Amino acid sequence: MSSQNITAALLVIGDEILSGRTKDKNIGYIADYLTAMGIDMMEVRVVSDIEDDIVAAVNALRGRYTYVFTTGGIGPTHDDITADSVATAFGVSIDLDPRAIDMLRRRFSDAELTEARLRMARIPAGAELIENPVSDAPGFHIGNVFVMAGVPAIMQAMLDNIAPTLQTGARVISETIEMPGIPEGDYGMGLAKIAKEHINVSIGSYPHLSPEGYRNQVVVRGKEETAVREAVKAVHDLIKQLQAKGFGDKTNATRA
């Protein structure tokens, strides 16, 4: 990869994901979204609602990647500790932010602005707010860290607001090649040779197990169109060679 690559990590915060109570829907969404923008998601972590763990993860990730996105833990209840943890990670103070209170006032009367709801206006010093058209309580970004809600509809709206502000890299071109009934074990070494000869692309092999047996796909990914096209051609040539030797279709039912 060149030094032009824009990278990201996602930090999912919440006991409920780790206990299995809530099934995460944000990882796949954000992965697709960033990939489409030319941002390479390099790592995901899921941590529980423990301040030390959140602080350690934020600091490990923000030093390593262009951007860090977090989801979860910015609501009005006592278990929402993401804002405080991010402030600790950056070594800044945290307090009620008048801009955030103004956003909450769009929805809540003074009487409704309870101590709990005001927790959603606690923002680390120096952070910029992220608008939330779904429920008004803002996210924020500080340094290279973007703090978003965990509720998917709200996270998605926040991400739409963040996206225009992000640096983007060259988009990855991805080509998927169906391996027609040929098991991985029969094309593996040929594919390894192709991977070694085409160092400007990454080549993956993905078996999918269905009731009918394996269905294998090879995916060639890269940022240079010519390099991707040459590697894809090499894979098609490999398929032809293997078919000429009698591999394919019926050999794949129960084989890796």
Added chain:
Amino acid sequence: MSSQNITAALLVIGDEILSGRTKDKNIGYIADYLTAMGIDMMEVRVVSDIEDDIVAAVNALRGRYTYVFTTGGIGPTHDDITADSVATAFGVSIDLDPRAIDMLRRRFSDAELTEARLRMARIPAGAELIENPVSDAPGFHIGNVFVMAGVPAIMQAMLDNIAPTLQTGARVISETIEMPGIPEGDYGMGLAKIAKEHINVSIGSYPHLSPEGYRNQVVVRGKEETAVREAVKAVHDLIKQLQAKGFGDKTNATRA
């Protein structure tokens, strides 16, 4: 938490999850599975097919938790580098393992045991094999690290084989309380007080946004039945107090 807690981390290995190409189905399954056994999953990481990243994650996690489970990267193709990375993490050699070759022979003739398929018999020195009834290629465990396939059906079969060998802790008792139309912002401080007064349980508040508005649930989790029961009663008392003040049902439509 007491020193009796059995903890775990999950390391998901694969570019395809981070690019969004494949949507992970293993995190939620393993979370449910371990929770039901009384093992606390404390952290998940997803890393790409880069040996240094896998090694660093394995070493960070195995020192911190009772068990580490990995998924992905143990097939026959060049991008399957989990076994080699785990060997590096433990500082042991890796070579063809006769026991693993015997397992592969159940499915493959000598002619079919290609160099690619034999990659699936490369096992770090000192590891024990994990049987794979679905496709015969084994997983393995070394130290406190359990290496499993990424294909969900195979991972699940391996986990069933691993489970009887694991130490288990006290199971977490979890009680879910529907908050009848009361927004988080109205019960947040009352719930925080309950959380502070019931330190042997963890209390979470989880909003779910649907077309009808928010539906909030409070979850009380703990390993001592009496402590859970007392905290649940306190939440029900809080609901009654709020309802007596007129909160509930209609207030919740668009409020956090």
